Amino acid sequence: MEKKVLLAEDQPEFGAGFELALTMSPADVVYIVRDSGIKGRGGAGFPTGIKWNLAGAASSDVKYVICNADEGEPGTFKDRILLEKYSERLIEGMAIGGYAIGSSHGIIYLRAEYPYLIPAIEEARKNMIDRGLLGKNIRGKGFDFDVEIRTGSGAYICGEETALIESLEGRSGFPRNKPPFPVNSGYLNKPTIVNNVETFCAVPHIILGGSEWYADLGIGDCSGTKLFSISGDVEKPGVYELPLGAPLKDLLELAGAKDIQAVQVGGASGRTIRATEIHRSLSYDDLPPGGSVIVFDSTVNMLDVLENFMEFFVHESCGQCAPCREGTLQLMNAVEDLISGDICSEESLNSYFRLAEVMRITSKCGLGQTAVNCFVDIINNFVDFTGECVSGECCCERGDQ
Amino acid sequence: MLRNPEEIVADGIREFGNGRERLMQLLTKVNEELSWIPTTAIEAIAKATGISVAEVYSVVSFYSFFSTEPRGRNIVRLCSTISCVMTGQDEILKALMDEFGIEPFGTTDDGRLTIETTPCIGLCDQAPAMLVNGEPHVKLTPEKACEIVRGLG
Amino acid sequence: MHNISIRINGQPHSIREGSTILEACTEVGIEVPTLCHHPKVNISGNCRICVVEVEGWNTLAPACVTPIIPNMIVRTHSPRVIESRKVVANLLLAAHNCDCMVCDTAGICELQDLAYDLGIDSRSRLFDNFESLEKVDDSSPVLKYDPSKCIMCTRCVKACRDIQGKGIIAVLNRGADMRVGTGVNLLDISDCDGCGECVQICPTGALSAKFSMGVRSWEVEKIRTSCSYCGVGCQLDMWVHDNKLVKVEGSDIIPNYGSTCVKGRYGHTFIDSDDRLKTPLIKRNGEFTEATWAETISYIAEKIGKIRDEHGPDAIAGLSSARVTNEENYLFQKMMRAAVGTNNVDHCARLCHASTVAGLAAAFGSGAMTNSIAELEYAKCILVTGSNTTETHPVIATIIKRAVREHGAKLIVVDPRRIDLVDHATLWLRQKNGTDVAWMNGLMNVIISENLQDEEYISERTEDFEAVRKIVERFTPEMVEEITTIPAEKIREAARIFATAEVSSIVYSMGITQHITGTDNVLSTANLAMLTGNVGKPSGGVNPLRGQNNVQGACDLGALPNVYPGYQKVADPASQEKFEKAWGRKLSPDNGLTVVEIINSLESGKVKGLIIMGENPMVSDPNLNHAEKALESAEFLVVCDIFLTETAEKADVVLPAASFAEKEGTFTNTERRVILLRKFLDAPGKAIPDWKIICDLSTSFGYPMSYANPAEIMDEIASVTPIYGGIRHSRIQEIGLQWPCPDDTHPGTVYLHEGVFKRGKGKFHPVDFIPPAENPDEEYPFILSTGRILFHYHTGSMSRRVSALNEYVSGGYAEIHPTDVDRLGLVDGGPVSISTRRGQIETTVRSTEMVAIGSVFVPFHFAEAAANRLTNDALDPKAKIPELKVAACQVARIQ
Known part of the structure; x- marks a missing residue:
């Protein structure tokens, strides 16, 4: 069931978490975040506290706190809601991050598709300045912090943190080789933390509620709550906040999913499961909860869905590494052949499954590694190879209906 | 009256500085003001920032929202991802194409309008959706979409 | 950095911390295939061919960018790794135009090698071919880009940006549309100057020379030699087939490490120009007639002998050359001094760095870099x-x-x-x-x-x-x-x-x-x-920076009127005695004449006979109108060259020389490095190397000279030239030696004056400001300066016979500031007249902010619009170098 923290009606005052953090040592702030067990809310799930700890330990006069507001995963819109209504909470979280790692520079990298959110963010910043929570020597603690809004320009790959940094540095969004990691050498080669909007928004709550309180919000080993954007064939699409680790079916019930053929969790790069699997949990150990959940009812041809997603990846692959650049194109080709009936058995798809596995293990970044998920899942779970060759020219043996 | 590209770039340099890390801001400024990024702007930015012309062009060509071809003064970006497709995006696109006589990524002869399709714009809860000059329009029908576009300057 | 323990393919190894897996593998002799990796450019980690398995990791690691960590267990050829390499190679092949049968790169293509190593034949291809046969950009005069063969390794982009510092090409678009290109323009109207660094580093045939080699890569012989253009002394690998130069690559050694300029890589086609001199020519009744070597040599001996008998040896002068080898310069000055008996020997260093030799010798004791x-x-x-x-x-x-x-x-x-x-x-x-x-x-x-x-x-x-x-x-x-x-x-x-x-x-x-x-x-x-x-x-x-390929060596070997080889002074009796003993002849104690003095003395009649080896003063000397008159007034002029140059046309006898391609010897580059020249072609017709010509001439002058080969000449040089004391051909087969190199075990000298100056203490010289000899005035209001450009070389006798270079720049021009262009009613690209007190030329306007308002720059390579008709021959009193860089001129429209 819903457990509203970030989206709670009745919330602590903006800035309260930051004010409290300022009474602690930066190291203590890092420990609280670490002990809360919060993992990156963008989807990759890297423990936020460890990230902050590494960046805090890196020695440099200048460090950066970057908010990844390049929410581009198909089906995801949770950060839009947060930016619309909770920008002050976001900036507060960034300021806490800055205090924790010793950085005075915050940058919000906002996707170009959300320009209409800029006024809300700017107003939040202004409010924070007016209240003395941004600027020089905040609350007399000798700590300076401010944030700047920068925008992308239509490139999904810039949600990958090193591609985002490249973009901020005035380059094409080609993900970097790692190591070095941004915590040691990020924006302008300075130690940098990059966290998702939702992660930063959660931080003030963690500071105020304590790490134990936050950890206990989740189910099982999971910490905290998580926002999910749900759309597709549901009655009440929208953003829901649930304990992390909750079963998928809870979310589906909330959104009013009635006729379920398939559910895609985690967006185009996530997993696509059958209705029989909706008891599975939304957690980093089971169905990686990027933020997007799309429901497909029984009328949907899942090959069309797959085609839409593969088109997306062909469009969005940055192109620098060979497996992803050429591989997405080949998988797209396979999907078109499936649709036209030129491929009509799993066996004849063999080379594409080989390709999918190689893309998963050799691509440079998460895009190429996960672009194969929808291909593998949809074909394995939803394509019924009945042997109906539409073109009549395919290479496989034709079975009888 | 549209300002000339060099003027916009000079303005951008004053506003943001000429460091390499300001390139996206400079390009965005030109792109928003002119709807596209002409060669003269690329050359002016290259000169001001010390980045080579080819490298500036390379960045422009990487990002979908930048264009090196002239576009209309109004840009419609219709979401082409699954939640919008499932709710009737194709009829909307067809209606727009029929009414305004252009293909996706085409520009009307009078330079008033460019229609593009774009991956998920994060409005899936209110699909189908589009951005018109950056402003969101949701729960579209073919009629509603055409009416909005008709009303543009 | 200490070593850490890792296991590769089951074997324990101790490797330096900070190494990548690829470096570790290379160190222990395990070959990991790579494609985008190249030691000269930053690693991109893009091709994913070098992936290896690391125990405990979910994904494979690209060996080229992954640093080793303690106790890492690496497998370089596990089934998963081989499968990945095969699939990725299949992907690249599917996107590649596999026209290997008609590709110049066949045999040296790294993608082809990879497919071969992985055994990917057409039957086992996994994917349909997708290659787009998009248009080839062949707009550059020298190179072309075929996107259908590009594997997006981005080596070329990095080479252009990081090695060459140009950034002409970049990665365009994204994903499957990715291309390499200049963006705004095609190559021809970009700033690409055709250096070809990108071509050399391209692993496939995507970037290649515009003109096909015409032979397969395995049919060529590669011979390393030194470039014959400027003083950098680039080492080049000449690809030769059937006595024809088919391709040039920069050698990956000091000093150029693979780089060249457009002339070095694409500017050597002059070698087999049809108009190469192939036989000796004697001018009779104003017409050149072909002659045999024997009759030509004896004709010269007779004429020069007559002048010497009638007017003494100082009535004869010789211009040696910064274009020919050290050995030839040595022999030439030896011939002038020992066989003719005069110190009247100089060369074009007079016009370029005479003041360097004078100034730096005075301050430091040595006049070189x-x-x-x-x-x-x-x-x-x-x-x-x-x-x-x-x-x-x-x-x-x-x-x-x-x-x-x-x-x-x-x-x-x-x-x-x-x-x-x-x-x-x-x-x-x-x-x-x-x-x-x-x-x-x-x-x-x-x-x-x-x-x-x-x-x-x-x-x-x-x-x-x-x-x-x-x-x-x-x-x-x-x-x-x-x-x-x-x-x-x-x-x-x-x-x-x-x-x-x-x-x-x-x-x-x-x-x-x-x-x-x-x-x-x-x-x-x-x-x-x-x-x-x-x-x-x-x-x-x-x-x-010394201008010509061997201007340093020509100076070092005494092609100067006041010094013997190794800057041993003519005026010093001990030096004179040393060389008299070594050469077995009485030598003149008097300093000889410099280039401009020789020209002046021709006119005055003091000098009557002139032997020119490989120089073209009819284009290169200041105040050409004067030089022309002087050369015409010579009683007897011998010119030895590879082409019938403007100067050779004035000669009484023309001797056909072998070019740098057709002989052996050494050059000394601008950093004092003595580098080897190797023969890679046979000389055309009866042309022979200058050193053989000098031997014949000297012998005919009554001073027999005979050497088996240039190495033997160098041995003699070493015996009389202390700074070259340890230079032997046998020691410089791989990389050259930098003088001073006093003996056979000396490693050469990287930089001079360490600890103590050559002359003991460095000497400060107070210098006051003196304005140029000629300043703009009302009549001649512009400042004229002259110089060189990238695409042509010196008097153009080589570069202007190269069609690709002519495509870049085909003729002379004058750089004029746009403000002046407008003010004078000139048109960019239109005609203009430039005149000084000494002469006038007509050339083409190039409107550019390169020059200041009120200034004009004219390149001097072009005989038909010869800048040196305008230049001032006023001399520096100490070094006798003319003031080629400043003259007052008029700029006028041509109606």
Whole structure:
């Protein structure tokens, strides 16, 4: 069931978490975040506290706190809601991050598709300045912090943190080789933390509620709550906040999913499961909860869905590494052949499954590694190879209906 | 009256500085003001920032929202991802194409309008959706979409 | 860095921490295939061919970018790894235009090799071919880009940007649409200058030479030799098939490490021009007639003998050449001195660096680059003045750019023109032509008044500093601004940067030397370098860039009227005695005539016979109208060359020489490195190497000369030339040796004056400012300057026979500022007349902000619009170098 923290009606005052953090040592702030067990809310799930700890330990006069507001995963819109209504909470979280790692520079990298959110963010910043929570020597603690809004320009790959940094540095969004990691050498080669909007928004709550309180919000080993954007064939699409680790079916019930053929969790790069699997949990150990959940009812041809997603990846692959650049194109080709009936058995798809596995293990970044998920899942779970060759020219043996 | 590209770039340099890390801001400024990024702007930015012309062009060509071809003064970006497709995006696109006589990524002869399709714009809860000059329009029908576009300057 | 333990393929290894997996594998002899990786450029980690399995990791690791960590367990050829490499290679092949049968790169293509190694034949291909047969960009005169063969390794982009410092090409678009390109333009109208670095580094046939080799890569023989164009001394691998040069690659060794310029890579087709001289020619009744070598040699002997008998040996003079080998220069001056009996031997160094030799010898004791080319990359401040390095020494310019880009050096450019290096400079000082002493004194004034000089160095290693301190006192930045027009504040800023950098290097060329104050200018550079303690240490020094491939060697080997080989003075009786003993002839004790003096003496009749080997004074000398008259008045003129040059046309006898391609020997590049020249083609017709011609001539003059080969000549050079004492052909087969190299075990000298100057103490010379000989006035209101451009070379006898170079620039032009172009009613690309008190030319306007308002620049390569008809032959009194860089001129419309 819903457990509203970030989206709670009745919330602590903006800035309260930051004010409290300022009474602690930066190291203590890092420990609280670490002990809360919060993992990156963008989807990759890297423990936020460890990230902050590494960046805090890196020695440099200048460090950066970057908010990844390049929410581009198909089906995801949770950060839009947060930016619309909770920008002050976001900036507060960034300021806490800055205090924790010793950085005075915050940058919000906002996707170009959300320009209409800029006024809300700017107003939040202004409010924070007016209240003395941004600027020089905040609350007399000798700590300076401010944030700047920068925008992308239509490139999904810039949600990958090193591609985002490249973009901020005035380059094409080609993900970097790692190591070095941004915590040691990020924006302008300075130690940098990059966290998702939702992660930063959660931080003030963690500071105020304590790490134990936050950890206990989740189910099982999971910490905290998580926002999910749900759309597709549901009655009440929208953003829901649930304990992390909750079963998928809870979310589906909330959104009013009635006729379920398939559910895609985690967006185009996530997993696509059958209705029989909706008891599975939304957690980093089971169905990686990027933020997007799309429901497909029984009328949907899942090959069309797959085609839409593969088109997306062909469009969005940055192109620098060979497996992803050429591989997405080949998988797209396979999907078109499936649709036209030129491929009509799993066996004849063999080379594409080989390709999918190689893309998963050799691509440079998460895009190429996960672009194969929808291909593998949809074909394995939803394509019924009945042997109906539409073109009549395919290479496989034709079975009888 | 549209300002000339060099003027916009000079303005951008004053506003943001000429460091390499300001390139996206400079390009965005030109792109928003002119709807596209002409060669003269690329050359002016290259000169001001010390980045080579080819490298500036390379960045422009990487990002979908930048264009090196002239576009209309109004840009419609219709979401082409699954939640919008499932709710009737194709009829909307067809209606727009029929009414305004252009293909996706085409520009009307009078330079008033460019229609593009774009991956998920994060409005899936209110699909189908589009951005018109950056402003969101949701729960579209073919009629509603055409009416909005008709009303543009 | 200590070693850490890892296991590769089951075997334990101890590898240096910080190594990548690829480096570790290479170290222990395990071959991991790569495609995008190249040692010369930053690693991209893009092709994913070098992936390996690391135990415990979910995904495979690209070996090229993954650092080793303790106890890492690596498998380089596990089934998962092999499967991945095969699938990725299949992907690349599916996107590749596999026209291997008609591809010039077949046999040397890295993708082809990979497919072969992985055994991917057409039957086992996994994917349909997708290659797009998109249009080839063949708009460049020298190279072409075929996107259908590009595997997006991005080596070329990095080579262009990081090695060459140009950034002409970049990665365009994204994903499957990715391409390499210039973006705004095709290659032809981009700033691509055709250096071909991208072609050499391309692993496939995507970037290739525009013209096919016409033979398969396995049918060629590769012979390493030295470039015959400029003084950088690039090492080149000549690909030869059937006595034809089919391709040139930069050798991956010092000094160029694979780089070349457009001339080095694509500018050697002149070798098999139809109009090569193939037989001796004797002019009878005004017409050249073909003759045999025997009759020609005896004809020369008779004529020269007659002049010597009637007017004495000093009525004969010889112009040796900066284009021919060390061995030939040695023999030529030996012939003039021992066989003819005169010291009247000089060469075109007189017109370029005579003032360097005079100035630096006086200040330091040695007149050459103090430091080496490679050291420039690590200088913290580089002051470039009077050198348009990008065009005249292209490969050195790439090193200067790398010093700035990669190592954070500060570059100060002092030049009246807005040269390419200005784009890379921290500071550009635009001085008025011919005011170099003033700005250098100004820099020193600031350094001393702000107490930034190196007192310890000055007191321990130099002498006569007080005189300089005194003279620069007057040269306050404000006073200097008045003379030079450089803002005083920039003088101060430059002085501070230069003086406070950890190590500063001065690089200069003709803009400093070709003035009536050339020697003074050079002395000023020496003063500035010593004042800041920058001579005698790595990456510092005073570095005159020598223009021609062997101008350094021609000077070293005594093709100068006042010194024997190794700068042993003619005026020194001990030297005279030494050479008399070595050569077995009585030698003249009198210094001979210099180039301009020889020309003047021809006119006055003091010199009657002239032997010219490989020079073209009819284009290269100042005040050509005068030089032309002088050459015409010679009683007997012999010219030895590879083409019938403008000068050869005036000759009585023309001797056909072998080109650099057709002979052996050595050149000495600008950094004093003696480098080997290897024969890779047979000479056309009856042409023979100059050294053989000299031997025959000398023998006919009654002084027999005979050598089995140039190596034997070098042995003789070593025996009489202390700085070349240890130079032997056998020692320089791989890389050259830098003089001084006194004996057979000496490793050569990377930089000069370490610990102590050649002359003992470095000597400061107070220098006052003297204005140029000719200044603009009402009648001749413009300042004219001349020089070289990238695409042509010297008098054009080689480069203008190369069609690709002519495609870049086909004829002469005058750079004029757009303001002047408008004011005078000229048209860009239209005709213009330029005249001085000495002559007039008609040429084409190039409207450009490269030059200042009121200035004109004319390249001197083009005989039909010869800049040297305009130039001033006023001489520097010490070095006798003419003032080629400043003249007053008129610019006028042609109706």
